[in-house]
Amino acid sequence: ARTIERLKAERSLPYQAFAVLYRTNAQSRIMEESLRRASIPGRIVGGVGFYDRREVKDVLSYARAALNAADDVSWRRVMNRPKRGIGDTSEKNLAAWAQRNGRSFADALRQVETVLAGTPAVKRVSEFVELMDDLSRAAEEMPASGFLAAVLDQSGYVEALKKEATHEAEGRIENLDELLNAVAEWQDENQGGIADFLDEAALLGSNDDRAVQAVNGEHPDDAVTMMTLHNAKGLEFPIVFLVGLEENLIPHRSTTASLQEIEEERRLLYVGVTRAQEELYLVHAESRLTFGRTEPTRPSRFLDDIPREMLQDTDVFGQDIDDPRHLSRFSRNAWKPAASPTSVGSGSAGAAGAGQAGSGFKGGERVTHPKFGQGMVVGLSGDGAKTEITVVFESAGAKRLLLKYASLERA
Incomplete structure (x- = not known):
């Protein structure tokens, strides 16, 4: 975000001149939050915002249901996610009982032996209520990151995705991993519980200026484009940031056992490199949160294929690391926009x-x-x-x- 701000100010570029490309959908979370903090408009091509993804909304709904027995929407959303063999008819009968008696949906579940007497759903609903009682106690006692890890484990959500054994399911698991990372980052800074994090997530999921503008019939075009490498084919941008150039991201961890798949990853990276019309930034992190833990990373092996004379190493402020005037690995002077008639006093x-x-x-x-x-x-x-x-x-x-x-x- 800092580099985009700098280049935009120096060259008077529109935001639509910039694109951020990444290997997996889960990587968009950090990009979305960074742009939002910097008040930079962004749009995701070929997908939805991180907190609007089904699996993320499902897990956060577990948290809301555990904290609030009167939240009928959350209870109904998670009752059969993952599938527990509770059919639509059983759900409708439970909802109808709650409405007739002026009670919450959670109360109807606790009366399942009366509401659904003699049906196979009684046992399954009772097991779900027991699960939610355990999670309700955990929500009060555990830190936010520990609680969400418990939700993923005890609900069987991740295990169900693993059994699907599809690329889509793998992507959803990566999004849930990134959700744990988001909670861990938030907890390090705020030290709050899961209820506090839910308030933050609600803002991140709903306070999208572009979404509000779309509802109002406005369609702003000047925004930074974010997308996966797969969605970038056929598109070009003046300035492209290829982020996450690390082992296990590109090449992806699921491809490293096959030479053929590694070569496909190399071709995918080539697609990203050739999206840049004028300038290309190849970005890798020194460390990355994985399942809520900070671990060191290794730069992608594909970076070794690029001749050194074609690269310029820069620090987090865009300054040349090889410049003898560079005092340390990190710049000692933060970048400031140059004064100009259009920027002074803005x-x-x-x-x-x-x-x-x-x-x-x-x-x-x-x-x-x-x-x-x-x-x-x-x-x-x-x-x-x-x-x-x-x-x-x-x-x-x-x-x-x-x-x-x-x-x-x-x-």
Whole structure:
């Protein structure tokens, strides 16, 4: 997001000049949230937003149902996901009983021996109620990340997807893995429970300006395009970011046992590389959250095929790492937009400058956090109470923290 802002300001480019390509749908979550934080419009081609995906909505519905017995929509959504052998007729009879008696759907489930007397569904519904009782207790006692892991395990949701053994099911499992990562990241910064995370997820899923504009009959075209490599065929953009160029992402972990499939992955990457008309950014992370744990990554083997003279290594601020004036792996000076008649005094540039100036911290500065220990400041964004600071900690890796709650001290 920072690089897009910089290039847009320097070259007066529209947002539609930029595209972000990735190997799996699950990778879009970080891109969506990064663009949203920077107030950059984005659109996903060939898919829906992360929090609007069926499996993500299903698991979050489990959480809502566990917290609120009166949430009929969530209880009805998850009762048969994964399939438990509770038919549509049984569900309709339970809903009708609840409506006649002015009771919640959860109450109807607890009266199943009366409502569905003598049917095979009685045992299955009773098992589901027992599951939800266990999850309700877990929601009160466990941290957010631990609770969602329990939902995936105890509900049998992931196990059911594994039994499907399809590419679509594999993609849904990756989305659920990314949901665990999202909760782990949120928990590190906020230390709240699952109810607090649900409030955040509701905002992320519904506060999409483009969706609101579409409902109002408006169709803005100027937005950063996000899509998988498979969906990028036949399209071109002036500036392309190929993200996640790491082993197990590209080539994907499911393809590494076959030379033929690895070559197909290589061709897929070639499709992404050739989408760039003017400039191409090849991006890989040093570490990545996997099932809620931070693990080191290895750059994709395909990067070794590119001649070094065709590459320029840059840091997180777009500065040349090989430049002798570069003082460290991370730039000591955050990028600031050049003053121009069109940018001086503009809302976004002025706000960013004010937030960074008033924070008291600067890029390259060493700081100490009570939980994460020592680290280096590598970025500041936002302004006022919404100022966020990005720090690379020696033991915990990179963290983005809300400055007013970060409790940072100079080392």
